[in-house]
Amino acid sequence: MSTTASTLTYAALDLRRQLRDKAGMFFIVVLPVFMYLVFGTGGSERVGSGNVAMYVTISMAAYGAVTATTTISGSAAAEQQLGWGRQIALTPLRPVRFVMVKAGVALTVAAVPIALIYLVGALTGARGSTSDWVVSAVLVWVGSTVFAIYGLAVSLLFPGPNSVSIASGAVVVLSFLGNVFIPLSGTVLDIARFTPMYGYAALARFPLTEGHLVTGGQDPLWLPITSVIVWTGVFTALAVWGMRRSKERR
Template identity: 65%
Template sequence: MTATTLSPSRTTGRAPGRSPAAIAGYAALDLRRQARDRVQMFFVVGLPAFMFVVFGLGSDEPAGSANVAMYVMVSMAAYGAVTATTGVAGSAAIERTNGWGRQLALTPLRPLSFLAMKTGLAMVVAAVPVTLIYAIGAATGASGTTSDWVLSATIVWAGSALFAVYGLAVCLAFRSDNSVGIASGLIVIMAFLGNVFTPMSGLILDIGRFTPLYGYAALARYPLTDGWTPTGTHDPLWLPVANVLAWTMIFAAVALWGLRRGQERV
């Protein structure tokens, strides 16, 4: 048998571990593993859905072009989505730096390909709480225009990618088995400051506008509220957009720094 026969570049043109089929196969296995993690799925899917039922069910008061039930629905779907992307993407950083990362280093799967695959997986998992909570809302009286439903769901799901980058940044920076818990715990604090759980006002609201979850949640609710908060203040569209862009750059810079620092130690 000659070297030509063994060379993957002479047959498929790429190493086996870099082929789309191999990456898709690994992603499917990892997705099944995520689905079997009952504790994680409770916090990602069950808890936000429960909170919507408790705080949003039957709230028919108007909220912009929708009602309060839909306002709460969007907020809880956003919380579930960011919990999902933070946890899944953050676990990728831990796997990368621990024993599993050394196993992956023996395969042709490149570090950036691995992180990209995990980010994509996080977005798939994030679609679960968004779909479930929107379905519950549609069945229990949440109402709004067609554009409210379509645009808010799209922003909630797509915008949660910011927190995949956040999860990677925190876990690559701390490089500890507890870093996923730290990142998830900070999400709860940011949700309070970001006007996700309860309406803020005054100084707390002014501070909250600079926190990562504020811009994301405000942007998701913008189709409904046109920027008006429950306390009567107004955010121009550029404010949540600038918030999201700024935090995306910050988290991406921290994640790249953490990744390069890890490579320097190898």
């Protein structure tokens, strides 16, 4: 079997495995949809160029996408540490291709909650311009790659069977602190601006809100962009450090 065929076969098998993981898909898809139905349905009050329902749609899609990329990238690192890497080494699938496959699978799975939540939002009253829907969806999807690096970093720094649970569990906390689940204000909002999820979610919602906050005030565009760039650098540095530590332990 050629290298390309092996890569595609492994990608298809891994994607099917991820989609058949009922527990994982619950947290990636079902939970964000449920949270949208609780917080977003009936939110007809105007927000930016749309309404509250659209605001919640983007937020919950971001949460679902981040959960997907964090979980899958974290599991990739865990598999390598648990010896799966030795099995992969016996196949034509080289480490670089392995990482590319995992990244592709993570982004593919991340597209599932985004598509479903946007569909549910459209059917239950979420309103915005065409550009609000398209641009925000792209930003949610592409931006979730930052948390693929985050999941990898956490799994490398805290090796063991619970590393993925640690990474995905922390996403919940980061989402609360990042102004994703509930609108923050005052000192808590000031602190939130320095957390990883804040810039990602704010950038995804920017086409809708133009930086205006539900609780008052406005974030300039440079703030979420800078946040995403800085945290990407931080997570990348941590992942590299974790990789070096894992090699030293061997």
